[in-house]
Amino acid sequence: MPERLHEAKPAVCGDVEDKMPDLDKELIAAAEEIRYLLGRGYPKNSAIRFVCDHHLLKEEQRFILSRNILAPAIASDRRNKRLICTDLKSRHVVIDGYNVLITLENYLKGEDMWTGDDGFIRDNRGVFSAHVNDETTCKALNLMIEMLVVHKVGSVIVFLDRQMSKSGELATFIRQKMEEVPIKGDVFTSGNVDNEIKRVSGNSIVATADGVIIDAVENVIDIPACVIAEREDQLFLHSLRPDIDHTIEGKIEV
Structure with missing residues (x-):
């Protein structure tokens, strides 16, 4: 069962590595x-x-x-599950916390961002167990919360991987931010986030770019895409489909 933590305080630390080489x-x-x-x-x-x-x-x-x-059939199936940002209104949203926040963090750090064959935005860093909570984490969280408020979600559940360093502190910090807005919902840490999200998804909207989860649920939202679409800064989205490679200025398919 997921674990709900209350008393920890958020931590700050961390740096990033060099960028990846350009697409060729x-x-x-x-x-x-x-x-x-x-x-x-x-x-x-x-x-x-x-x-x-x-x-x-x-x-x-x-x-x-x-x-x-991806195999074309899988990519097509995932695209058909992907909802637009305005579909969030009054809906219950289940968020794959680290998946969403790490992508937003790398966007804020200027890392290369990619549109996969399934249309979901991903970074190319693969940071997971090495992740640390820092100022960029706070900024990423603020962007996520702001997007959820703008689109008037009904309620939110955030799942964080318990094995991640200081996940309990991050859970407390996210819960505090949600209460300040306010957004109805809660934050849990779990030893198996994938299974928890699949178990509770039902008719909810799931926020993740994790392909295993996308394949197992019915309705999915790309929160980083929604966030980036509402910002005015210029972003180049790499893609391994040449027809999709393009520079965007606050506008992408959402």
Whole structure:
């Protein structure tokens, strides 16, 4: 069962690493080959390994491909589950906390952002267990809360991975922010966030870009996309589908 924590205080710390190299034609070519193999039933890990070994791609490039390339049928199914931001009004929202906040943090830090084959925005850093709560975490949380208020959500449940450093402190901080607004809801830490979200999702809207969760639920929202769409700063969204690569100025498909 999820654990509800009350007394901890938020912590501050952390830095980021160097940015990833720019997108190149070889990476796009590899993506097309992987997509072709996945569409014909090849296992994803095997397809990525085979193509990346052939092209002698670096570990960072392999990671980008693994996060963003999908079999066309899976990509289409996920896109059909993706709701627009205005659908949040009066709805109950279940948020995959670290998934959403880490993506927003990396957006704020100027990291490369990607639109996957399924249309969901992801970063290319893969930070999870190494995550620390810092000032950028607070800024990301404020952006998320502001977006939820603007779109007049009915209620919110946030799940945080208990194994993450100081997750209890972050849960307390998020709960305080929700109470200040106010937003009806609560924050829980759990040893298995994926299962908790699947268990309680029902007719709720789930906020995540985690493909495993998206595949298991009915209605999904891309909170980072909603946040970015409402801001005026310019952002280049990478994509391994050339028809999607573009620079945006506060406007993306939401």
